[in-house]
Amino acid sequence: MSTDRIASGGAWTGDDREHNDACHERWLRVQHRPTGQHGYRDGWYDTQCGGWRYWIALSGELGQDWGVCTHSTSVFDGQVRFEHDGCEVFVVREDSSFG
Known part of the structure; x- marks a missing residue:
């Protein structure tokens, strides 16, 4: 961990x-929920x-992947998730962007 920022009193970035x-x-x-994991649904890939x-x-x-x-109705609400994971209540972004 970068100790120079902590030692100087600044916020760790x-x-x-x-x-x-x-x-x-x-x-x-x-x-992470890998695509090969038991119970992974093919529809989640998209x-x-x-x-x-x-x-x-x-x-x-870390924001490049995480x-x-x-979403309040997702079982993952409030959890850190890998960008390639999915869930049952997916709602696509209006601008179709990713990441």
Whole structure:
């Protein structure tokens, strides 16, 4: 973790490659629902979180792959999700953007 920002009293920005890589790997094991996982629905492939109206990307480098679900009826509401995950209550973004 970048200690120079913390030592100087500034807010930590999360721009620490080693820390981010470790988070990414850990979250993939714990948070991610792989397409090969039992119970994964084929229809979810086209309704991935990164194109979800209620998915908010994290800031910094982790935001390239990770965001938070903010849809009150989703079982993932309030959880960090991988951009390629999906769920049953997917709502496409009006501008069709992804990520």
